[in-house]
Amino acid sequence: MNMWYTEKHSENVGITMRVSETLFSGKSEFQQLDIVNTLEYGKMMLLDGLVMVTERDEFVYHDMLVHPALFTHPSPRQVLVIGGGDGGSIREIVRHPEVELATLCEIDGLVVDKSVELLPSMASAIDGQHPKVKLHIADGLAYIREHQNAFDVILVDSTDPIGPAVGLFEKDFYRLVHGALKADGIMVAQSESPFYHAEIQKNMYRNLRAVFPLVAMYQAFIPTYPSGLWSFAFASKRYHPLRDFQRDRAARRNFHTKYYNEDLHSGAFMLPTFAKENIAE
Numbered sequence: 001m002n003m004w005y006t007e008k009h010s011e012n013v014g015i016t017m018r019v020s021e022t023l024f025s026g027k028s029e030f031q032q033l034d035i036v037n038t039l040e041y042g043k044m045m046l047l048d049g050l051v052m053v054t055e056r057d058e059f060v061y062h063d064m065l066v067h068p069a070l071f072t073h074p075s076p077r078q079v080l081v082i083g084g085g086d087g088g089s090i091r092e093i094v095r096h097p098e099v100e101l102a103t104l105c106e107i108d109g110l111v112v113d114k115s116v117e118l119l120p121s122m123a124s125a126i127d128g129q130h131p132k133v134k135l136h137i138a139d140g141l142a143y144i145r146e147h148q149n150a151f152d153v154i155l156v157d158s159t160d161p162i163g164p165a166v167g168l169f170e171k172d173f174y175r176l177v178h179g180a181l182k183a184d185g186i187m188v189a190q191s192e193s194p195f196y197h198a199e200i201q202k203n204m205y206r207n208l209r210a211v212f213p214l215v216a217m218y219q220a221f222i223p224t225y226p227s228g229l230w231s232f233a234f235a236s237k238r239y240h241p242l243r244d245f246q247r248d249r250a251a252r253r254n255f256h257t258k259y260y261n262e263d264l265h266s267g268a269f270m271l272p273t274f275a276k277e278n279i280a281e
C-alpha cells in the first residue's frame, strides 16, 4: 500500500502525507468531509480537501486559539466558539476553572458527529456529556445576531475563506461579533498564513480595525498548515494582550499545555517584518 494525500498550498507546492486508510469520506450539505489515518501525524480531518487537524499537531492550534485570550481576560465566564466542530477548542476552554459555559456553534452537524465517533481525543468535551458545554448546530452569523452582549470571549475556529467560511472574514460579521461580546470582550480568529496569505490578511485586519479599537496578530508553528507559519487575530474592546496579560494566573494554571506557556504568550506577538507589513495600517 503506497497511498499519499496531498493538499496543494499553491499551484506548484503542497504538503503530502502517507495514508494507511480512509476512515470516513462523505459530503454534507456544506462541504466534503474526509477523515484518514496517516503514518506520521495520526488521524487527519480534511474539509474540501484542506487539512483541518491532525492528531499530532492539533495541540499547537488549539492551545494558541484559546489560551492567549483566556489568560488575558480577567474573568472569562461565557465563551463561544464559532466553527471548531472537531471539539479541540472546547476541550481547551473547559480546562479554565473561570469558564462557566462553553458554547459551540458549528454549521455542519456531520463534522461534530464524525469527530465524536473518530477523533475522541479532540471531541471528548462535545459528546453531549460535559456539564459546561452547550452545542448548537447553526450558522454562526445567525446565532450571534440573536445573542448580543452575551459573551466574554468569542473564538472563530474557521477554515480558509472559501466555502462556508467566507462570511467569517467580513466586516459585517465582525460587527455582529463586537455586539455579541460584553463591554470588555475579546475575539480571537485564526488568520491564515503570513507567508502565503498576505492579501487575505490585509483585508481581514482592515475589517477588524474598522470594528475593534485594539487589533493584534500573533503567530504559532503548525507543521501541517500552509508554510507551517500560522497566525491568529486578537481583537479586543478593552484588554491588551500584553499589558493586561494575567501572567501569574497563566503560570499557576493547573493543567498541562504542550505548546502554550507564560513566556511564549508574549513572544507569540513578536512578528517577522513581512508579517507586520501584511497588516500595516
Ligand code: AG3
Pocket (backbone or CB within 6 Å): 007, 050, 051, 052, 053, 061, 084, 085, 086, 087, 088, 089, 157, 158, 159, 160, 190, 224, 225, 226
Ligand atoms: N481550522 C483550519 C485552519 C485553516 C487550515 N487551512 C489549510 N489547511 N489550508 C482548523 C480547525 C481546527 N479546530
